[in-house]
Amino acid sequence: MLDLKYLRDHLDEVERRLQQRGGELNLSGFRDLDQRRRALLQEAETLKAERNQVSALIGRTKDKSQVQGEIARMKEVSERIKGLDAELKSAEEALQALLMQIPNIPHEQVPVGQSENDNLEVRSWGAPPRFSFTPKAHWDLGEELGIIDFERAGKITGARFSLMRGAGARLERALINLMLDLHTQEHKYVEVLPPFMVNRDSMTGTGQLPKFESDLFHTDDVDFFLVPTAEVPVTNIHRDEILAAAQLPISYTAYTPCFRKEAGSHGRDVRGLIRQHQFNKVELVKFTRPEDSDAELQSLLGHAEKVLQILELPYRVVDLCSGDLGFSAARTFDIEVWLPGQQAYREISSCSNFRDFQARRAGIRFRREEGAKPEFVHTLNGSGLAVGRTLVAILENHQQEDGSVVVPGALRPYMGGLERIGKS
RNA sequence: GGAGAGGUGGCCGAGUAGGUCGAAGGCGCUCGCCUGCUAAGCGAGUGUACGGGGUAAACCCGUACCGAGGGUUCGAAUCCCUCCCUCUCCGCCA
Secondary structure, eight states, X not given: OOOHHHHHHSHHHHHHHHHTTOSOOOOTTHHHHHHHHHHHHHHHHHHHHHHHHHHHHHHHOSXXXXXXHHHHHHHHHHHHHHHHHHHHHHHHHHHHHHHXXXXXXXXXXXXXXXXXXXXXXXXXXXXXXXXXXXOOOHHXXXXXXXXXXXXXXXXXXXXXXXXXXXXXXXXXXXXXXXXXXXXXXXXXXXXXXXXXXXXXXXXXXXXXXXXXXXXSOBOSSSSEEEOSSTHHHHHGGXXXXXXXXXXXXXXXXXXXXXXXXXXXXXXXXXXXXXXXXXXXXXXEEEEEOGGGHHHHHHHHHHHHHHHHHHTTOOEEEEEOOGGGOOSSOSEEEEEEEEETTTTEEEEEEEEEEEETHHHHHHTEEEESSTTOOOEEOEEEEEEXXXXXXXXXXXXXXXXXXXXXXXXXXXXXXXXXXXXXEOOO
């Protein structure tokens, strides 16, 4: 959510910068709505001030017969207040609804562009492996090795689910542990294990609601949502809190499964583990002072990259252009891992600085010092990493001609010393 | 799922025959004083949001907030309704 006062004073500038995102943008109603709200508010508050004064007078008067006229008059005033409050409420709701639909303003350094084709490659690491044979896609490798079973997952649940078995299941678990250990031990994040279902306020706080409800799984009998990313429960840890400056930056890492409807992606990535309704992810979340968030985004990005380096997986880092930015993000770097089966780089992590956009929605503030006015923190997060896609990358990049897969050295301690996954 | 108790300011905790309560008192914290040091003591201060004014920083005025949302009333932390959460006991269960 944008700052109401900032929007009021810089409407043209905001409009211009939001247009860089592309898509439809309609701020035309803002000016009127805002003025209407303030006019109603002033009128109602003036009447309330009067009512408070007169009511106090009535309270002090022993003989109520002396103030019958005042009581009658206040009865009318109260009626008018009631009407004004109702109008005010609807104006505020309309204004709020409008504000909630406005995406974040892109960071000054974001490259201007229309689509993912305009994203900027920042750097790459490692070289795509050269095979003396035709590399297989992970769905073939996985099924031949007996470690991924899509067919039975379809029977148990449906499309876009998977069943991991044996070394596959172990590999998934090993990756989660390796990532959590790295981030907690080397990068000093605090591990948290949050609820996998959240309420409406939490979803609104991080920006999934109200605009993107159709992407979320929702429970029937109670108003809960399955988390689409750990970003939601973890960022909401400090919702409606005022933190002390000395606490910042706060760095959390969390493993959660993620649940997404993937509505509108029919026909894309229909095979394999790339796009599932349920997948595992280790997330990195930071709360920082405003002036530190740019640097913290770089360090967070580095922490996510480190996982791929340890696993010997080639990747590149991409600076998302204005047109490809997510709703809440001011700036995003994607990490794309090389997938030999697709002969393409595919997103495996998305690291974003939300600045105060989520903090304002979620009421996450801090005080620079005792007695200072509360300010909004900046929030950041990134995948460190998407576990399923990491598993895909390992299978495809480390596959051998005989169909086996070499386990990267760093992962072997987590695999009970297993060096190679072969047919069992 | 059944029965009961309760949700007040950073914390503890008063406050129900509705009125002068943003809310006693204590703790904590900040500033000042005092005392070789420390502790104790003394004095003052100590919420947030929105709106208006302003040398737009300070500050001043107003409104709202005593779990959330409605209602009754000239007036509600106090009365009524709905919901949420916490605790205790029973049941059930990993």
